[in-house]
Amino acid sequence: MGEAIVITSGKGGVGKTTTTANLGTGLAHNKHKICLVDADIGLRNLDVVLGLENRIVYDLVDVVEGRCRLRQALIKDKRYDSLFLLPAAQTKEKDAVSPEQMAELMGTLKSEFDFIIVDCPAGIEQGFKNAISGADRAVIVTTPEVSAVRDADRIIGLLEAAEVYDPQLIINRLRPDMVRRGDMMDIQDIIDILAIPLVGVVPDDESIIVSSNRGEPVVLDQRSRPGQAYRNIVRRLEGLEVPFMDLEQKTVMHRLRTLFGIGGKR
């Protein structure tokens, strides 16, 4: 019996889809059987980030409404045979699916896959309610911004109300240089507010945008720092203890600065 993990945030644009794509690909790389579900009906993106857009014939709404069998709608990934995508419908509304239908679908998927990772839409309305229905646990994505953290806090409350307990936190787009200057919330500030366990910190990096545009998840790029961060999160989701990576760039200048006590952390 598999486990359904919903990736959610409340606020838009914090990296839910990127996180879903990378964690799914990373888990599939580690030989797990994975199904990614795009619950963002009407604004689907996960297919694009995975580079699978051109393969879509049927979608989640078609499955729920019985126009096709589940197998027909599942798209096999280009790179991994054990990774599948259930794409969202683009031409429908969020209320085309009900939470009960989603829960039933999750039940079916759980019997076939090790992990089902659901990409939740932004917001707290119908789409959110659909996405968390049938989920066993949640991963909250936030960025080090007051507004994103505020929304994450709201989401954690809603998840508790919906009886999805023990959410874990991913802090995305962290810029160590800005944190050092005191221009960005640091990791501890965020954890103090949200009070949920941290499962990973992903540094901000240009490679994310490049890989999303190319449809190749950054988790496969061995040289990329966000890629390394995602690989660590994957191993933590598998239940392994992995130390958090040092996000500071160890250049000679930084070391000198630290030595003389200039520009270090406040």
Next chain:
Amino acid sequence: MTKEACVIKGNRHGLMLSVSEEASFAEILGQLREKLSAHRDFFQGAVVRLHSSAAFLSEDRVDDLAAVVHEYGMTLDRTMTLEDQRPQKQQRQKVPEFNLDDTKLIRRTIRSGQSIHYSGNVVVMGDVNAGSEIVCSGDILILGSLRGVAHAGAEGNAKAVVFAFRLEPTQLRIAHYISRAPDEKGPKPTGPELAQVVDNLIQIRPYGRFVKR
């Protein structure tokens, strides 16, 4: 009405010998003799074309038929089989009849999430962006860029075409044929192109004066 084992019919191409696939071969030969002997004078010197599926009639059986036909002073033309005719015939029946006037003209850009369904042809004066779809029973003409999904001949017309000034769709479908964009980025199209089904595959070629439909 029981189906006859063999039938001799005349049409504008001449005489045609149709053989039923349900009957045994012995039955066919027997009936053929019966028919030919009944109208011996009528068939004298005629050429009769064979009309049956190649799978059913082996070379030996065709030889046997030719021998019987020859006994009655006729010759057998083996060139034509039912298989050659069948697909054409079926296709012609399937094609939905719609007037060329049944055309929807859309003078705007079709954006992601929008979908156009129409029974007839669709002409878009604008772009069709990725994430949108156009589904219709006839042809699709895009006077702009096609980046979304286009499904022409959606009710089974495999002769439907898709035309665009810049044909770079996510996916192309014509009747029950389907093709998708290559995963690697290729060169961008430089001129108008036409997509149509050729030899059971959707083919795209530059649209110009010398391109026949």
